[in-house]
Amino acid sequence: MKAPSRFEEWLESHGLDVPIRTYPAGTRTAEDAARAIGCEVAQIVKSLVFTAGGRPVVALVSGANRLDVRRLGALIGGRVAKADADLVRSATGYAIGGVPPFGHATALQVYMDRDLAAHDVVWAAAGRPDAVFPIAPARLAELSGAMVERLT
Numbered sequence: 001m002k003a004p005s006r007f008e009e010w011l012e013s014h015g016l017d018v019p020i021r022t023y024p025a026g027t028r029t030a031e032d033a034a035r036a037i038g039c040e041v042a043q044i045v046k047s048l049v050f051t052a053g054g055r056p057v058v059a060l061v062s063g064a065n066r067l068d069v070r071r072l073g074a075l076i077g078g079r080v081a082k083a084d085a086d087l088v089r090s091a092t093g094y095a096i097g098g099v100p101p102f103g104h105a106t107a108l109q110v111y112m113d114r115d116l117a118a119h120d121v122v123w124a125a126a127g128r129p130d131a132v133f134p135i136a137p138a139r140l141a142e143l144s145g146a147m148v149e150r151l152t
Contacts, residue, residue: 005020005126005127005128005131006093006094006127007020007094007100007103007126007127007128007131008020008126008127010103011103014103016143018126018133018135019133019134020126020131020132020133021037021126021131021132021133021134022128022130022131023036023037023130023131023132024130025130026129026130027125027129027130027131027132028097028098028129029097030044030046030063030064031063033063033123033125033132034063036132037123037132039123040064040119041062041063041064042062042063042064042065042115042118042119043062043063043119043121043122043123044062044063044064044122044123044124045060045061045062045063045101045116045122045123045124045125045140046060046061046062046063046067047059047060047092047099047100047101047124047125048060048061048067048082049082049083049087049088049091049092049096049099050069050072050080050081050082050083051080051081051082051083051087052072052073052076052077052078052079052080052081053076053077053078053079055109056083056087056088056091056092056106056108057072057076057080057108057109057110057111058092058099058101058104058108058109058110058111058144059072059110059111059112059113059151060101060110060111060112060113060116060124060140060144060146061113061115061116061151061152062113062115062116062122062152065113065115065151065152066152067113067151067152068151068152071149071150071151071152072111072151075111075147075149075151076109090105090106091104091105091106091108092104092105092106092108093105093106094125094127095129097125097129098125098126098127098128098129098131099125099127100124100125100126100127101124101125101140101143101144101146102143102144102145103127109147110144110145110146110147111146111147111148111149111151112137112140112141112144112146112147112148112149112151113148113149113150113151113152114148114149114150114151115150115152116137116140117137117138117148119137120136121134121135121136122134122135122136122137122140123135124140
């Protein structure tokens, strides 16, 4: 039996029973994840990290959609730029392609696109590029502390 990942340890320390599923072929992109899981690309949650006013923020967006950075900037009240890989890792504790929507290394403001609520279940990264978990959108918003807005 392999050792639990940092994300699995975080879930356990918070008393959360979330079923992590791994896929050896990988789930790094929304398309890869949807293909591995057998669901629609729209059910995949992309955890995107940006900076706003020099601070990292997370945007949770459907795999079928493209984030509108102007909308995110308007919500935050400032200019938004995509975070580089080093900032993503230092802010979240995870590498691009495996960033979960919550359980980050630092406290981050999270925004969730309301289009995700169109699904009963969505799938989010579980800390590694081959691991995901299913979650109801309302629970995703609750656990991530996300502000649910139109982001696309």
